[in-house]
Amino acid sequence: MATIKEVAQRAGVSIRTVSRVLNEHPHVANATRERVLRVIEELDFRPNAAARYMRTGQSQLIGFLTDEVAQNVFSYDLIIGAQQAAWEHEKLLFLLNTGNDPEVEIRAINMMRDHQVEGIIYATMYHREIKRSQFPEDIPAILVNCFADDRSLPSIVPDEIGGGRLATETLLKHGHRRVGFVNVAAKEPAPLGRLEGYRQALANYGIPYDEALVRFIEEPFEGIATSTYDCVLSLLQMSDPPTGIFCFNDMMALGAYDAVRKSNLRIPEDVAIVGFDNVEILAAQIHPPLTTIELPVFEMGQLAVRMLLGEGDIAQGEQPVQHVIACPLIIRRSV
Amino acid sequence: MATIKEVAQRAGVSIRTVSRVLNEHPHVANATRERVLRVIEELDFRPNAAARYMRTGQSQLIGFLTDEVAQNVFSYDLIIGAQQAAWEHEKLLFLLNTGNDPEVEIRAINMMRDHQVEGIIYATMYHREIKRSQFPEDIPAILVNCFADDRSLPSIVPDEIGGGRLATETLLKHGHRRVGFVNVAAKEPAPLGRLEGYRQALANYGIPYDEALVRFIEEPFEGIATSTYDCVLSLLQMSDPPTGIFCFNDMMALGAYDAVRKSNLRIPEDVAIVGFDNVEILAAQIHPPLTTIELPVFEMGQLAVRMLLGEGDIAQGEQPVQHVIACPLIIRRSV
DNA sequence: ATACTGTGTGCCATCGTTGGCAACCAGATG
DNA sequence: CATCTGGTTGCCAACGATGGCACACAGTAT
Known part of the structure; x- marks a missing residue:
């Protein structure tokens, strides 16, 4: 050249x-x-970008580190969102998936430092807390779908409570008064937050919280649709069964669909269902198409890069910003 | 630092x-x-990697360019596979998704050239032919799921014929003699190849090819599960209906499932179904779990990087290698 | 004593680019 | 005619690392 x-x-x-x-x-x-x-x-x-960097100190490179995000179906949009925002700033994205191995993570961060990335975005598969100490002090970092134990890093997380509330209110708004919630049994922000949102929605409508309508699927989560199938079946066999069911995620809604059909009931006429995540390949393809809450991963990826590059008004103040992103309702035909 | x-x-x-x-x-x-x-x-x-590059000329960087691959559900594994192989060689991967926009593609390749990538991997969402002229002559390139018009670039593609044959033979092996095939209507390697495989399998079993059992879904492919639903319904209403159905992909199998259930038939007892792609989130979660042909995208990504880095025996000869990767059968419970 | 070998170390040029500084030139001004 | 101004251009150092070469200092062979 x-x-x-x-x-x-x-x-x-x-x-x-x-x-x-x-x-x-x-x-x-x-x-x-x-x-x-x-x-x-x-x-x-x-x-030559390398030579240019030598003089200017600008590498034009951003590190995108994930635990297992890239292995998750709906998170490819996170990468695409980040990539698009990076593109607008003429930056290039390094992608590195650690598979949650701490050794790999250390090496990954080192490799990124070697290449003088201007910042690191760290995204997790599940909404959770991570250790601040994993990250070097001297490189800006943005957390996505997670937050630092000491809150010292800016982070972007979905509004689990709002999403849970929205899902539940969607069912309540359609006249359902017995609303079931199939949750997962984990002390993490997602199940905890969505449950809180569920309770808030009931409270808003003046409906008492009924323990019997809330179920928790235990780990392991592999055959989660099947576990949900059993769970929903038992829900529908109650003397006073729910007419609306909020599922923790879309995969579980798939199991709920099977259970409703098995019970010779129709969706949405007899039982309405709302999912969470908006995994297009599932939600848009199943019959009837699933009404669900979207995890706005594309926007989250985009925002992460923009924050990192200190774009305009989303630049950081003294306190690291904790962005809580609203999760919109995607209306299809299951309610 | x-x-x-x-x-x-x-x-x-x-x-x-x-x-x-x-x-x-x-x-x-x-x-x-x-x-x-x-x-x-x-x-x-x-x-400092940039400074090191200045002297040694080794950037340790690989460009990973896709048309829309990262937007496709099952292709995240392609990226992960490539990333893993790159990791083993201490290389870093640049990810860039062009969304099939030629302008974006040109800029993307330029950005990668600026950063002195050691090679470019270009992966497409659909198995197809691409123009050699898009790529600079002076950077090694490997094509994944596509091939150059003049065959002058090494490429890695799935064995569509073999996959189609395997899917069909799986049904034949289980005693099905009337085997339907719901294909898509496009003159591309995937539908063409899988159809050829279907014919070969029938021939191997001495069964004549019956036009009435092969259907073609027309574009647009958005509501593809629904189109397949209608199609399979009509297939099952034939006087001599198929007892086994091979679907072009897993999303379509989802529609087929609905049609079979609608017809009050059981899977796999009355009608067996085989999909294609092995989209885990669908295939493993639907009920019963779907037997399908896997598109070994992880391995393809891995192989692409290894070929690029000229690892051992897969180094290129004079003629660019065209790797045709076998698609294995994933046995679940729909056959 | 001299030459030779080999180990341990440092000096300097170099990669491709940018930015400070200085020089050149033409035309305008005193 | 000397000086000034401002547009246009070139020289050179610098960024951080590596590699060729040279050199100092042993210990060994002649």
Whole structure:
């Protein structure tokens, strides 16, 4: 690949002048500029980013670190969102998936430091707390779907409570008064928050909380649709069964669908169902299409990069910002 | 971040000596080496990759370009596979999704050239042909799930014919003699190849090809599960209906499931179903779990990086290699 | 004593780019 | 004619690392 030197020689000017043309400095005669530009075109010259970094200290690189996010179905949009925002700033994204192995994580962060990333985005599969000490002090970091134990890093997390409330209110708004909730049994922000949202929605409608309507699926979560199937079946066999069911996620809604059908009931006429996550491939394809709460991962990825680059008004103040992102309702046909 | 100069100063040696320690050159006294190593540790020094590249010409960077792959549910594994192989070689992966926009693609390739990637991997969502001219001559490229019009670039593609044959034979092996195939209507390698595989399997079993059993879903493919639902319903209403159905992909199998249930038939007792792609979130979660053909995307990603780095015996000969990867059968419970 | 070998170390150029500084030139001003 | 101004251009150092070369200092062979 051609270098600036070759361009200078061929255009009969000094390297400095080519550099000026490249960086759109003033004080270059028009004729000269055009000659240089022509040679650049001819040689298909592009300035070497590494060399440029050497002088300017700007690597134009962002590290995107995930625990298992890239293995999760709905999180590819997170990467795409981040990539798009990076693109707008002419930055490139390094992708590294640690598989939750601390050793890999350390090495990954080191590799990113080696390449002088301008910042690191760390995204987790599940909404959870992580250790501040994993991250170097001297590189800006943004957390996505997680937060630092000491809250010292800016983070972006979904509004679990709001989402849970919205899901439940959607059912209540349609006249359902017995609303079931199939949750997962874990002390994490997602199940805890969505349950809180569920309670708030009931309270808003003046409906007492009924323990019998709330179920918790235990780990392991592999056959989660099947566990949910059993769970929903028992819910529907109650003497006073729910007519609306809020499922912790879309995969579980799939199991709920099977249970409702098995009970010879129709969706949404007899039982309405709301999911969570908006996994398109499931939610939009099953019959009837699933009304669900979207985890706005694309926006979260985008926002992460924008925060990192200190874009405009979302620049950080003294206290690291904790962005809580609203989860919108995606209306389909299961309610 | 500390530089080699600071390390040298603090250790009371020259820069050259630190460099020797870093690169494990001989001729460094043990005492000196240990002193240097200690300082490196103290300062948490890591050599600057950009500066290193300047001298050595090795950027340790690989570009991973996709059209819309990252937007496709089952392709995150492709990225993970590539990333893992890259990791083993201490390389970092640049991820860039073009959304199939030619302008974006050109800029993306340029950005990667700017950063001196050692090679580019280009992966497509659908198995298809692409133009060689999109790619610069001077950077090695590997194509995944696509191939160059002039076959001048090494490529990795799934064995569509073999996959189609395997899917069909799986049904035949279980005694099904009337086997339907719900294909998509497109002149692309995937539908064409899988159909060819279907025909070969029938031929192997001495069963004549029956046009009435092969259906083609037209674009647009958004509500593809619903189209398949209608299609399978009509298939099951034939006078001599199929007892086994091979669906072009797993999403379509979801529609087929609905149609079979609607017809008051059981899976797999009355109608057996085989999918394609092995989209875990669907195939493993629906009821009964779907037997399907896996698109080995993880391995394809891995192989792409390994080929690029010329690992061992998969180094290229004179003719660019066209790797055709077998698609294994994933046995679940729908057959 | 001299030459030779080999270990340990440092100096300096180099990679491709940018930015400070200085120099050149033409035209305007005193 | 000397000085000034401002546009245009070039020289050179610097960024952080590596590698060729040279040199100092042993110990060994002649």
